[in-house]
Amino acid sequence: MNPYLLFFLAFASSAAVPGPEIAALLSRSLSHGMRSSLPLAVGIISGKLVMLTTAVLGLAVLLHVLGPAFALLKWAGVGYLLWLGINKWRKAGKPLTTAEASLGKPSLEFGLGMAMTLSNPLALAFYMALLPNVIPLADIGPGSYLLLCGIIIATMLLITLGYGLLAEASRAVFRSPRAKANIDRGSGSIMLGVALLLASR
Template sequence: MTQYLIFLLAFAASAALPGPEIAALLSRSLAGGWRSSLPLASGIIIGKLIMLSAAVIGLSALLAILGPAFVTLKYAGAAYLVWLGIKKWRAAGQALPSAANAPATGIIVEIGLGLAMTVTNPLAIAFYMALLPGVINVAGVSWPSYLILCGIIAGAMLAIVLAYGLLAELARKMFRSAHAKARLERASGGMMVGVGIVLAAR
């Protein structure tokens, strides 16, 4: 059990650090409430589970095979984030549609964006290539151990999403006036553009 506890602490500390993924989640929560960040969070979680699976089967070999696909995903995700940020900035102060009424295609795109952000993140790749083998014997991972690791990743990410979502909800409640709300939405749009630029540049 010690190795799983060490993995949990290391993963949670790494995943909770402010970065493009956290900035994107915060931006979503600021713009439409914490529930609006769930599709993006789902994509991030799926991406992290894929990274874990790739580490178990051989991450270096997978990167060599799918290298061009990772580059395409990175730039597509970056362009989409910049477009969303500009759109959010221009619409600041206007009534926002309910997250519950978001079209299915939008949800699918959000999941794909979260997935792309995660699998093209060099820090995530370094985490699974460098830290994971030092904590877990990936060569000897059994199905039960694999499922425990998946549960740790999913549980830790959900806790992180909820924590940042609650912080965003508090910020939304503090900025109730139309002027303050517009500034908050412009900040959200600016964060999206910034995340897109960082994603393209890294």
């Protein structure tokens, strides 16, 4: 089997499994629509590209040295998610103000996506274990590296689109004020759950 196809299948099957990143994307899409989850998705994809680059360059040691900085990222993400979750519960069913509807601060959403990905120690282990068995690290040149980046970006865009469309369909079905309140509470609960998952890693 083609090694890049093998990498794609392994990465796609791992990335598509609902975890903290997918749960956060779903929650964001349920609350404010699919478009609102884009900064978060870009942050998650960027984090995965950083992890791939780190694995390719063999910088696992650097990650170990920078451990405290990554721990800070993790706890900042946990705090932000807790705040989002509690806020959704407090305002469940209430009409959005213009400021809330526009979401604002995409940099925070981007940072959250990066933090969730980079604070996961299993992510680097995945790349470090997969790559040598599929494509020897010594054989990865600029062209191979760009192809791997393209696979990650395309796969994550498809996964984000799939889950986003699922959330959009749910929003279209539940339009009454009571249903909105339930969606808000569900979205808030997902955010709180993601915060607990992150904290436990």
